[in-house]
Every structure is written in structure tokens, then in C-alpha cells.
Amino acid sequence: MKASIITIGDEILIGQIVDTNAASISRRLNAAGITVAERTSVGDDREQIIRTLERELAQSEAVILTGGLGPTKDDITKKTLAEIFGSRMVRDEAVADHVRTMLEKRGIAFNELNQGQAMVPECCTVLFNRHGTAPGMWFERDGRVVVSLPGVPFEMEHLMEDEVMPRLRERFSLRQIVHRTMITSGLAESMLAERIAAWEEALPEYLHLAYLPSPTVVRLRLSAYEVDGESVGREIEERFERLKEIIPQYILGFETATLQSAVHDLLISRGETLAVAESCTGGAIASRFTAMAGASAYFLCGVVSYSNEAKRDVLGVPAELIERHGAVSEQVARSMAEGVRRISGADYGVATTGIAGPTGGTAEKPVGTVWIAVASESGTAAVMKQSGTDRGQIIDRASGYAISLLRDTIGR
Amino acid sequence: MKASIITIGDEILIGQIVDTNAASISRRLNAAGITVAERTSVGDDREQIIRTLERELAQSEAVILTGGLGPTKDDITKKTLAEIFGSRMVRDEAVADHVRTMLEKRGIAFNELNQGQAMVPECCTVLFNRHGTAPGMWFERDGRVVVSLPGVPFEMEHLMEDEVMPRLRERFSLRQIVHRTMITSGLAESMLAERIAAWEEALPEYLHLAYLPSPTVVRLRLSAYEVDGESVGREIEERFERLKEIIPQYILGFETATLQSAVHDLLISRGETLAVAESCTGGAIASRFTAMAGASAYFLCGVVSYSNEAKRDVLGVPAELIERHGAVSEQVARSMAEGVRRISGADYGVATTGIAGPTGGTAEKPVGTVWIAVASESGTAAVMKQSGTDRGQIIDRASGYAISLLRDTIGR
Numbered sequence: 001m002k003a004s005i006i007t008i009g010d011e012i013l014i015g016q017i018v019d020t021n022a023a024s025i026s027r028r029l030n031a032a033g034i035t036v037a038e039r040t041s042v043g044d045d046r047e048q049i050i051r052t053l054e055r056e057l058a059q060s061e062a063v064i065l066t067g068g069l070g071p072t073k074d075d076i077t078k079k080t081l082a083e084i085f086g087s088r089m090v091r092d093e094a095v096a097d098h099v100r101t102m103l104e105k106r107g108i109a110f111n112e113l114n115q116g117q118a119m120v121p122e123c124c125t126v127l128f129n130r131h132g133t134a135p136g137m138w139f140e141r142d143g144r145v146v147v148s149l150p151g152v153p154f155e156m157e158h159l160m161e162d163e164v165m166p167r168l169r170e171r172f173s174l175r176q177i178v179h180r181t182m183i184t185s186g187l188a189e190s191m192l193a194e195r196i197a198a199w200e201e202a203l204p205e206y207l208h209l210a211y212l213p214s215p216t217v218v219r220l221r222l223s224a225y226e227v228d229g230e231s232v233g234r235e236i237e238e239r240f241e242r243l244k245e246i247i248p249q250y251i252l253g254f255e256t257a258t259l260q261s262a263v264h265d266l267l268i269s270r271g272e273t274l275a276v277a278e279s280c281t282g283g284a285i286a287s288r289f290t291a292m293a294g295a296s297a298y299f300l301c302g303v304v305s306y307s308n309e310a311k312r313d314v315l316g317v318p319a320e321l322i323e324r325h326g327a328v329s330e331q332v333a334r335s336m337a338e339g340v341r342r343i344s345g346a347d348y349g350v351a352t353t354g355i356a357g358p359t360g361g362t363a364e365k366p367v368g369t370v371w372i373a374v375a376s377e378s379g380t381a382a383v384m385k386q387s388g389t390d391r392g393q394i395i396d397r398a399s400g401y402a403i404s405l406l407r408d409t410i411g412r
Numbered sequence: 413m414k415a416s417i418i419t420i421g422d423e424i425l426i427g428q429i430v431d432t433n434a435a436s437i438s439r440r441l442n443a444a445g446i447t448v449a450e451r452t453s454v455g456d457d458r459e460q461i462i463r464t465l466e467r468e469l470a471q472s473e474a475v476i477l478t479g480g481l482g483p484t485k486d487d488i489t490k491k492t493l494a495e496i497f498g499s500r501m502v503r504d505e506a507v508a509d510h511v512r513t514m515l516e517k518r519g520i521a522f523n524e525l526n527q528g529q530a531m532v533p534e535c536c537t538v539l540f541n542r543h544g545t546a547p548g549m550w551f552e553r554d555g556r557v558v559v560s561l562p563g564v565p566f567e568m569e570h571l572m573e574d575e576v577m578p579r580l581r582e583r584f585s586l587r588q589i590v591h592r593t594m595i596t597s598g599l600a601e602s603m604l605a606e607r608i609a610a611w612e613e614a615l616p617e618y619l620h621l622a623y624l625p626s627p628t629v630v631r632l633r634l635s636a637y638e639v640d641g642e643s644v645g646r647e648i649e650e651r652f653e654r655l656k657e658i659i660p661q662y663i664l665g666f667e668t669a670t671l672q673s674a675v676h677d678l679l680i681s682r683g684e685t686l687a688v689a690e691s692c693t694g695g696a697i698a699s700r701f702t703a704m705a706g707a708s709a710y711f712l713c714g715v716v717s718y719s720n721e722a723k724r725d726v727l728g729v730p731a732e733l734i735e736r737h738g739a740v741s742e743q744v745a746r747s748m749a750e751g752v753r754r755i756s757g758a759d760y761g762v763a764t765t766g767i768a769g770p771t772g773g774t775a776e777k778p779v780g781t782v783w784i785a786v787a788s789e790s791g792t793a794a795v796m797k798q799s800g801t802d803r804g805q806i807i808d809r810a811s812g813y814a815i816s817l818l819r820d821t822i823g824r
Contacts, residue, residue, distance in 0.1 A: 010635065011624055013448045014591060015438030018430060022453070026427030036425045038460070041434070041451040044622075048450070071602050072623045073612070106600065113602045152625075154805070179426060188518065190525045193484050200485075210456075211484045212423055213564075221428065276716070282702025283695035286716040290694025293770050293803055301722035304688070304698040304714030306707070310756060314713060314726065344722060358705050391705055393566070 001172050002037040003029050004056035008049060008067035008077055009151060012041045021066045021156055028160050033174040034062070035225055044068055049080045057144055062168060067151030069134035071113040078137070081148055082121035085139055089119045092126050092135065099133045124148075127163040131155045136163060145171060176229030180236045181212075181221040182243065183252040185259065185404070189213040192220075192247070199243055207236065216259060216400040217252060259403045260288045266410050267298040267348075274406075275344035276302040277315055277336040279327065280354035280370055284399045301344040305336065315339035326365070328353050333371035334380050341375045349375040350406050354387065356394045370398040374409045381409060413584050414449040415441050416468035420461060420479035420489055421563060424453045433478045433568055440572050445586040446474070447637055456480055461492045469556055474580060479563030481546035483525040490549070493560055494533035497551055501531045504538055504547065511545045539575040543567045548575060557583065588641030592648045593624075593633040594655065595664040597671065597816070601625040604632075604659070611655055619648065628671060628812040629664060671815045672700045678822050679710040679760075686818075687756035688714040689727055689748040691739065692766035692782055696811045713756040717748065727751035738777070740765050745783035746792050753787045761787040762818050766799070768806045782810040786821045793821060 005025050011017045019041060026036045037060050042048045049068075056063045068077030082089055096118035100110045117133050120126055127136030127147075132155035139146040147164055149156045168174075184192060189211055193200070200209055206227065212219040222239065224232045244251060252262050267274060276285050286302035289295050303314050308327055311317040317335040325331045333353050341349025354370030361367035368389055373382040383405060387397040417437050423429045431453060438448045449472050454460045461480075468475045480489030494501055508530035512522045529545050532538055539548030539559075544567035551558040559576055561568045580586075596604060601623055605612070612621055618639065624631040634651065636644045656663060664674050679686060688697050698714030701707050715726050720739055723729040729747040737743045745765050753761025766782030773779035780801055785794040795817060799809040 010620070010622055011633070012435075013438060013451065014442045014589075014635070015435040015440075015448075016591070016593070016624070016631075016633065018432050018435045020430050023424075023427040023430045026425060028427075030426045036427075038464075039425065039453040052450075070623060070625070072605050074620070074622045103600075103602075108600045108603055109606075111602060111606050113605055177426075179428070181428070188515075188520045190483050190515075190523060191520055193525055194521075194523050208422070208486070210422055210486045211482060212428070213482070219428075221423070223422065223426070278695075282707070282711075283690075283698030283714055283716070284702075286695030287699050290696075290716065290718065290768075291804065291807065293768075295694070296718055296772075299694075299716075300719040301726060302695055302714070302716030302718070303726070304695070304702065304711075304716075306702065306714070307712040307756070310713035314715070314755060343726060344719070356702075360708075392703065395703065 001034050001062070001174055002060040003034045003062040003064060004037050004060040005039045006052055006056060006063060006065045007039070007041045007151070008044060008065060010043045010074070012067075013043045021151065021153055024153065024157060025064055025066070025160060028165060030177050030179065032165060032169060033176040033226070034168065035177065044074050044076055046076060046080050049077065050084055053084065053146065057146070061143070061172065062145040062147070064164070065146070065148045066156050069148065069150045071117050071133070077148060078121070081137065081139065081146070085121060085123050085141065087121035087123035090122045091118050092120050093118070094128065095120070095126060095135045098128070098130070102133060127159050129155055129159055131158050138167065175226040178224045178227060178229050178232045178236065179221060180233070180240065181219050181255050182240055183217050183219050183254065183257045184247065184250045185217045185252045186250045187218065187247070189218050192218055192250070196243060196246055199239075199246060203239065207239070216397075216404065259400060259407060261292060263403055263407050263410065264289065264292050264295065266407070268294065270410070272347040272410070273298045273300050274348050274350070275300050275340045275346035277340035277349065277351040278302065278304050279306060279311070279336070279352060280356040281352045281395050281399050281402070282306065282356070284395050285350065285352065285402055288399060288403070300346045301340065303340055311336060315343065328355055328365055328369060328371060330371055330373075330382050330384065333373035334375070334382050337373035337375035337380055347376060348406060348409065350402050352398055352402050354394070354398055356391050357389070358391060368394050370394065370401070372398065372402045372405055374402075374405050376409055381405060413446050413474070413586055414472045415446045415474040415476060416449050416472040417451045418464055418468060418475060418477045419451070419453045419563070420456060420477060422455045422486070424479075425455045433563065433565055436565065436569060437476055437478070437572060440577060442589050442591065444577060444581060445588040445638070446580065447589065456486055456488055458488060458492050461489065462496060465496065465558065469558070473555075473584065474557040474559070476576070477558070477560045478568050481560065481562045483529050483545070489560060490533070493549065493551065493558070497533060497535050497553065499533040499535035502534045503530050504532050505530075506540065507532070507538060507547045510540070510542070514545060539571050541567055541571055543570050550579065587638040590636045590639060590641050590644045590648065591633060592645070592652065593631050593667050594652055595629050595631050595666065595669045596659065596662045597629045597664045598662045599630065599659070601630050604630055604662070608655060608658055611651075611658060615651065616647075619651070628816065671812060671819060673704060675815055675819050675822065676701065676704050676707065678819070680706065682822070684759040684822070685710045685712050685757075686760050686762070687712050687752045687758035689752035689761065689763040690714065690716050691718060691723070691748070691764055692768040693764045693807050693811050693814070694718065694768070696807050697762065697764065697814055700811060700815070712758045713752065715752055723748060727755065740767055740777055740781060740783060742783055742785075742794050742796065745785035746787070746794050749785035749787035749792055759788065760818060760821065762814050764810055764814050766806070766810055768803050769801070770803060780806050782806065782813070784810065784814045784817055786817050788821055793817060
């Protein structure tokens with residue numbers, strides 16, 4: 001079965017926001033065996049919404065729309081849908097009560113604009129939005145389904161999970177879609193493709209291979225559409241087992257595995273602990289670990305030692321080391337890693353010190369120069385990495401390099 | 413003038429990646445006065461690419477495509493374009509030399525797959541990609557333009573800036589699009605709309621107002637399409653000046669202003685300094701500040717005191733305070749904020765301690781409970797905030813609340 005997604009809002013078309021809703025809806029539909037035929041973003045424009053919806057209804061059995069359901073004048077999705085389905089607007093008392101209660105809790109008056117949120121096209125089934133004030137709506141016509149959801153990601157996700165997916169499963173008989181992803185690290189895309197060419201050649205036609213490269217990892221995804229999920233799942237497992245024999249040292253994990261999740265699992269299974277001292281990465285490494293549930297089992301402490309005084313007073317880096325070699329130096333990186341390991345009592349201490357820019361670079365140490373060190377019981381390793389020219393990119397790449405060095409150190 | 417954007421890749425349709433390229437291209441086109449009519453994402457599928465491209469060429473003078481240009485078999489954009497334009501593939505020696513040199517620097521062999529990257533449709537103008545191995549391509553037909561760019565965001569952005577935008581400006585005579593955004597904080601969307609209703613009512617027809625709400629801020633955007641940019645820019649300035657008089661206390665800033673950028677500007681203009689002690693936010697607050705160029709002027713030190721020992725040994729929180737009240741308590745939050753202010757010598761110390769979940773909650777202190785404190789010369793303020801139920805959301809909201817309390821403290 002095919003579905004289309006239409007995300008509505010001028011803020012999407014002008015690039016003011018990145019559309020994360022479309023990806024989130026795609027994942028849920030795929031998990032239920034529904035193929036996404038096409039995704040379109042249009043503005044808050046009556047003609048365009050009508051034209052696009054009719055077009056997508058010609059190729060898909062279900063169309064999911066998000067956005068344009070707010071209380072203000074620029075939001076026109078609801079009245080446009082009423083027009084398309086030739087339905088008058090009626091007041092839904094359950095929605096009205098819910099909106100009033102929600103607003104009262106937050107100390108907001110139930111004004112005329114909010115009253116409008118309780119009005120819905122008479123022909124739709126209301127999908128109750130317990131997390132927000134704009135209700136979802138479910139329409140049917142000629143055996144096809146149109147669903148309209150609010151654009152606030154959190155509200156949309158709950159409605160998809162609690163209301164839309166169960167109804168789609170009940171309404172259509174669905175086959176399965178299988179995606180499995182293996183994460184590799186350490187081989188560039190073209191070298192990886194060359195190395196596994198024979199394995200790729202031998203794949204059956206219904207298994208589709210995709211390469212997804214990024215600076216630190218290359219993901220390999222095998223997909224099969226509208227199949228018997230169980231047997232295809234087993235087939236993919238076996239194919240990946242063979243791949244493990246070909247490139248064992250380059251496999252980081254599966255599905256959403258990342259460098260940090262691989263280290264997270266390693267540290268938990270070994271019962272070891274971690275502390276981080278960051279200068280140029282400014283808390284990004286600590287954030288990557290602490291964003292994962294269960295990090296408190298091994299993450300003891302992070303220090304963002306931005307000033308030289310913090311490096312000296314909190315981490316115990318000797319002032320004369322900074323004076324002689326500069327804050328961005330191998331010596332200071334090593335001292336930071338050893339310092340944070342000492343003050344926290346962790347098994348591993350990781351440190352970064354570099355020039356994130358845009359200013360502060362010199363001919364000898366240009367913007368993007370980053371020293372990385374990892375201290376452990378068996379000593380301290382340090383490397384210098386050129387990490388790009390853009391501040392965000394430098395922080396991101398340097399964090400990746402540091403976690404990669406930590407992974408190598410633990411694995412040794 | 414109108415343009416369409418088509419992003420290509422199965423990974424987009426199945427939701428494995430969030431499509432950030434479309435937003436970035438939209439911003440650049442808008443800045444040059446080009447209206448984005450529609451954005452579509454399709455799979456690596458020949459028929460779908462052909463059908464969508466023909467459809468968009470019927471409504472837009474230019475169509476920008478990204479993705480599907482890699483060296484591996486799943487990437488088919490280039491050969492599909494050669495087919496559409498009825499052109500044979502030829503080898504581009506400049507691209508071949510560049511790819512070989514790039515790969516050699518990284519110690520990667522120039523294999524058959526990479527050789528393929530130097531092949532381009534004969535009828536296109538090659539857009540040289542100095543940051544990657546897949547060249548961009550520029551096609552013309554019947555006075556309309558088709559541009560194909562690699563999907564790697566960094567490479568795509570450089571090609572848009574260096575090659576595509578100058579050619580579009582030369583090729584078409586462009587009028588201007590004006591967007592100005594005011595960022596408000598502290599009023600819910602419907603209350604804000606009520607408060608500024610008369611101002612909104614008085615806007616001229618060619619100025620379009622949009623409300624963009626999020627948990628901590630509501631953005632108000634005024635847009636005008638295909639106009640004389642200078643006079644409309646002045647008109648919008650004047651409208652916003654009047655709005656400032658209506659809701660002076662709720663205005664955070666303009667355009668991309670955020671809570672942290674407002675604090676960043678405040679601290680730099682006052683010559684004051686900041687230190688942060690984070691437990692549940694795990695480095696997210698430090699990251700938000702240090703991601704901004706110039707943060708080293710005021711950001712002295714961050715401590716991610718995840719363990720109780722780190723709270724005691726690094727920040728000096730008395731062990732008996734943690735024992736008596738628990739790590740998630742007003743007393744410990746206050747002591748952390750005061751501790752990090754003391755050890756760093758900063759003017760302001762900010763602290764968070766809470767339960768990010770998914771485990772660790774109790775009836776008394778459920779997941780999402782976060783204590784926030786800000787210490788300054790004039791004393792220490794503390795508040796408790798329920799910040800949601802999802803780990804990522806809790807970290808994000810608690811960071812926002814903490815920076816908001818810091819902003820109030822500085823402004824006082």
C-alpha cells in the first residue's frame with residue numbers, strides 16, 4: 001500500500017524551519033508496511049493545497065497532511081479541507097472543553113481565536129489531541145483516506161502513534177517493509193564498495209542495497225518492500241553475517257548505532273567509567289553521551305574548561321605548560337585528559353583543545369586545529385586533527401574524532 | 413520568478429535521514445528573490461525522477477535537484493538526467509584529475525567506481541565541486557534551467573553559493589523577496605495574537621504575517637514577495653517599531669535570535685562572565701553557548717557533574733546536603749550554582765539538576781522534574797520546572813528554562 005505526505009507552511013518553503021515531521025511520519029508508515037510514494041511541501045495557499053492533495057490522492061491510498069491548524073489567520077488547512085470535502089464547520093464540544101482546560105492550566109484566557117480551534121468539518125472523524133489545542137482530523141472518500149495533523153512535532157507524533165497508525169492498520173490490509181542498516185567506520189564509501197563488491201553482486205533482486213556516507217561513518221542499508229517480513233528478516237541477517245566475515249574490523253553496529261552508542265555499550269559491558277575535559281568542543285562530547293539513557297552508569301564528570309584559569313584551577317593543568325606551548329597544544333591536551341581522569345577517578349579521561357573559529361587562528365595553528373587526548377591506566381594517547389573551517393563543523397568533527405580515539409583505546 | 417526543489421534518495425522517503433538540504437536551498441533562493449513554488453522528495457527511482465522533474469518544469473523556471481550522485485549502484489540521478497536530455501555520457505578530464513588528487517590525499521585508491529564520477533552528460537555545464545568527488549551539473553531546455561547537485565550538505569552548499577546562485581542571477585532578472593522575523597518570549601500564541609490584533613488588522617495587503625510557535629518562543633514573520641526590497645524593508649521596520657511599543661517586555665530580538673543569543677549579546681555588552689554546572693542537561697547548556705562565535709569572551713567554565721562525587725569534589729556541594737535532600741533538590745541546585753560561580757570566578761553561575769529518565773523517577777520526583785538555579789552577586793534564585801516525559805525533550809526544555817532564568821537575572 002502507498003501513502004503520500006504533504007507538509008504545509010510558508011515557513012517550510014522559505015527555509016525558515018527544517019521539516020522534521022516528514023521524516024518522522026515516513027518512519028512510522030514504513031514500520032507498518034506502508035510505502036511512502038512521495039513527499040511534498042507546499043505553502044499556506046488554498047489553490048496549492050487543493051491541487052497537491054488531488055494529485056497525491058491519484059497515486060496513494062492514504063495522504064497525511066501536517067501543519068496549518070493553528071488559531072491564527074495564516075493557518076488555512078482546516079477550512080480548505082472543509083471546502084474540498086464539501087462539509088460545513090461544526091463545533092466539537094469535547095475539543096472545546098479540552099482546549100479550555102488546557103489553557104486554564106497555563107493561565108491563558110480562552111479567547112475567540114481558541115474557540116475557533118473547536119470548529120471542525122462535519123464529515124470528519126476528530127482525532128483527539130491530548131497534548132495540544134489543534135485536533136487531528138480523519139476524512140474518507142472513494143476508499144481513500146486523508147489525515148490532517150497539527151505541525152507541532154510532539155503533538156503530531158502522539159497523534160500518529162495513538163490514533164492514526166491503529167486506524168490505518170484496521171482500515172487496510174498491510175504487507176511488510178523491512179529495512180536493516182549496518183554501520184561501518186574506517187573505510188571510505190568507494191573503498192567499502194570495492195571491498196564488498198562480490199557480496200553485493202550476490203544479493204537477490206528483491207534486496208536493495210544503499211550506501212549512506214557521512215564524515216565519520218558509512219551506513220549500509222538493505223531494504224525489501226511488500227514482503228513476508230519474517231523470512232526476509234532472516235535472509236538479511238544471514239547476508240549481514242557473511243559481511244561481518246569480510247570486513248569484521250570496520251563494523252560499528254546496527255540500525256541507529258553511532259560512535260558514542262558503541263562506546264556507551266562497551267563501557268557498560270566492561271563496568272568502566274568516563275570523564276571528559278572539553279575546550280573547543282564546549283560540552284558537545286558530554287552532551288552526546290548524556291543524551292543516551294543509562295549514561296549515568298559510566299559518565300562521572302565533564303569539564304568545559306574554556307578559560308585558561310579553568311584549565312589550571314579545575315583540571316590542574318600547570319600554568320607554565322599553557323604559557324610555553326599555548327592552550328592548543330599536545331602537552332595541554334594530555335594534561336587536561338589526565339587531569340579530568342584524576343579529579344573524577346574515572347577509568348578514561350578524554351580531552352579536546354583547539355581553535356573553533358572564526359577568529360583565533362594563526363599561520364602555525366589555523367582555525368580547525370584540534371588536539372585530542374585520551375588518558376587511561378595504560379598511558380595517554382594524543383593526536384592532532386584538522387577538523388574543517390566552519391565552527392559548527394569543527395565542533396562536530398572534533399567530537400567524532402575524540403570519541404573514535406576513545407573507542408580505539410578501550411578496544412586495545 | 414519561481415523555482416522548485418526535488419531531493420532524491422530512498423533514505424529520505426523512508427525517514428532514515430531528515431532532509432536539511434531543501435531548507436538550505438530555499439533560504440538561498442529566497443534571499444535572491446526567487447519564490448520556491450514546491451518542494452518534493454522522491455526515491456532513487458527512474459520513472460519517479462522523470463515524472464516529477466517534468467511536472468515541476470511546467471510550473472517553475474528553475475528546478476534544483478540534490479542527491480543520487482554517489483559512485484555506487486543505488487545512485488541513478490546522473491544517468492536519468494542524461495536520458496531526459498537525450499545526451500551521451502563523456503569523460504570530464506578536469507573532474508577526473510580532481511577526484512584522483514582528492515582521493516590520493518586521503519590515501520584512497522582511484523578505482524573504477526570513482527572513474528565513473530568523472531563521466532557527465534555531454535550537454536551539461538559542469539559545476540566544479542572542489543569539496544567532493546561528485547560534480548554539479550547545469551542543464552538548459554526551452555528557457556528553463558535544471559541543476560543537479562550532490563546530496564552531501566557541505567558540498568551542496570558550496571556549489572549553491574559559488575556556482576548556482578551567480579548563474580541564476582545572471583540568467584534571470586530577479587525581483588526581491590523580503591522576510592523579517594521578530595522573536596517574542598513569554599506570551600502564548602493565542603494571547604499574543606489577541607494583544608496585537610489591531611496592529612495585525614492595519615497591515616497592508618502585500619505584507620503577510622505568520623506566527624511560528626515553539627515551547628520557549630513565538631516568532632512573528634512579515635513577508636512580501638516580488639517587491640522593491642528597499643522601500644518594503646523600511647515599511648516593515650516601521651511596523652515592527654510600532655509593535656515594540658505594544659509588547660516591549662516580550663521582544664527577545666530579530667531574525668535568528670534565540671534565548672542564548674540574547675544572553676550572549678547581553679553578557680558581551682556588559683562585560684560580565686558566565687559559568688555553568690549541569691547535571692541532567694549534561695553539557696547541553698554549555699554547548700548552546702559555546703556553539704556561538706565569540707563565546708570565549710564570557711564563558712569561563714562548565715562542569716557536567718553527573719556523579720555525586722563530581723558535585724562534591726569539583727563543585728564543593730556538601731555531601732550531607734545531597735544525603736538529606738537528594739541530588740535533585742532546590743538545596744543542591746543552589747549549591748551547584750554557587751559552587752561553579754566560586755571556582756570559576758564568574759559573575760553568574762547557572763545550575764541544573766533533575767531526572768531526565770527514562771528511569772530514576774519517583775512519585776514525589778517524577779521523570780521530568782528539574783531544579784534550576786542562578787547565582788549572582790545579588791544572591792541565588794531557584795525554580796522547579798516539570799519539563800516533559802521524553803529524555804531529549806527534558807534536556808532541551810530544561811536548558812531553555814535555565815537560560816531564561818539567567819536572562820531574567822541579568823536584566824534585573
